[in-house]
Amino acid sequence: MRFVLDAEQRLFGETLGKLLAESSVPRVVRDWAAGGHEPGLALWRTLAETGVFAVAVPESAGGPGPLPVELVTAFHELGGHGVPGPYAEAVAAAVLLDRLGDEALASRWLPALAEGASVVTLALPPAVPYALDADAADVALLVDGDRLCAAVPGEVRASLDPARRLFPVTPGEVLAEGPHVAAAAAQAYDMGVLACAAQLVGTGRRLLEVSVDYARTRRQFGRPIGEFQAVKHHLADALVGLEYARPLVHGAALAYGTPDFARDVSAAKAAASEAAYAAAKIALQVHGAIAYTDEYDPSLLIRRARALHTAWGSPPAHRARVIAALAGVSG
């Protein structure tokens, strides 16, 4: 078992990181928030070419995957740059469409999803009650009990993160029905949780980096604020949390296909949520007023970390799942 990335996986992450660093992502986020989807959709297609969706598509459906370690590597980068769009939702939808065992549905959407030709979003109530960015999506799906339906979006709801456009949905056309839908949805949920956890660690990591840079250069009382122990200790704490969330995410990816996968993605999401949210609060405090502004780019990530903290299952919900799996008692 590899508990660290291999050379190819590292290169995949670095390539994505470089691409995103050159993509003016904060600009894309602000456009996306204002309903200007085109730059975000162009980035979606570019990222699809690197394989960020394909890694969730199994060989049986024409993809190279599922490659969970590559998936978390990609989502770490997406999170670090704050890329807008229903990425975690799309990989969850890929798992759902594959696991249904319905040839017609799979061939209708999976290849386009893997290639980035279609933007697919998904609601999985109760943990994922809204269809993220349904107005930008070609396909919006809703799992309603043991029915898979086309989702009919309602009026958009405003999120703390302006780039997360949340649409309440009602069931439309029934696409599949039966216990296999609920089973496939459970597996889709676990993959979405894993993707979201990886995204959170990436977001937290980036917030720590910008906060450290800021503390090295911002001067008060005639010295860089990073000289003050109170500031140092905040930033050290942020690092400790993130350094131990990352192995949980990687370990959960390694557990894919084992009976422990659901438990391990929950452990990863609980820790990643707490670590990234803590890093976001520390980033806000270390920056001071500048990070409390809409115009400062890192404040986009601060809001993202808070929003993702409870997206794809809140930490208490995931802790309850861990305990239920361990102690054999319902949370």
Place this chain on the structure above:
Amino acid sequence: MDLDLSSVAPFRAEVREWLRAHVPAAPLPSLETEEGFAAHRAWERDLHAARLSVVSWPEEYGGRNATPLEWLVFEEEYYAAGAPGRVGQNGINLLAPTLFQHGTPGQLARVLPPMASGEVIWAQAWSEPGAGSDLASLRATATRTDGGWLLNGQKTWSSRAAFADWGFGPFRSDPEAERHRGLTYLMFPLDAEGVTRRPIGRIDGKPAFAELFFDDAFVPDHDVIGEPGAGWKVAMSTTGNERGLTLRSPGRFLAAADRLVELWREHGDPADTALRDRVADAWIKARAYRLKGFETISRTEDVGAESSVNKIFWSELDVALHQTALDLLGPDGELAGEWLEGYVFSLAGPIYAGTNEIQRNVIAERVLGLPKAGSR
């Protein structure tokens, strides 16, 4: 590097089987008491007879040349079996790695075998009344004399020194030099002429440590580790081990977390979701520490100052885990027992091996690259 967990399965099975057959059914008396110390020493002898006391050491000194992965596996099995605490750990985990790095062949041959068998138990003698986190301000002296050195001054908070046999630590050998310079790292018998020890009751009253007074105690040249005057460098190779994985292996926390989950199953109130969350967090963090351990041994580069990240994580996890258990026990949480013993032990974690505040400074300056105070 790939870690092949299946390749270590036979070793794991051997360790598990031996422990199943040998771990005492009832816990030994606390190792911080005279009676318990003797019982734990006898246990070290049993472990050594099965060549399980120092698995990662070379065979010539009583080990098995175990790989880091095998060592982690040994530790997992050891703590999962509820085996006794390691009374020899200060020697095995703190002095031995220093000797492997800086010791002479003669020192290795003389010191390591009796350490492995528990015949000689070692105590760390670092802190002084005026030198705690600020170790470099230490003042106990080593003065040159014929064939060796004369020790004078005082050491304190010396873990296990109440009942141990030998001690090790840095002394100021050049009175003109300041701070990190002019220190010499020495080993000395605790019953030597000129050494007086006074056991100190830990917060629960047990004599877990001692203060040591030196009055012209003689140490021969062959008990100096490394070059005279290079004691700081020698000492720092020990702190790396202390804060890294070696001192507190993941197995210890995995076993405690599993027992905590068991305690929750037996005593937990399902409606108490706040306590349930803490139980879950303890287990999640123990798992994180295990995975991070696998990651660490998979890497080829030196961990360096990152070991400070480790030290903060395990010491805070240890406290959280044990206080959760005490809270779960409710009114019985104050009763003497294994959870309470573990809790009292855990409280020292954020203090020893460099306080966690010092570790946070180290992380900020050496991992994150923040400026030192007054560095303008």
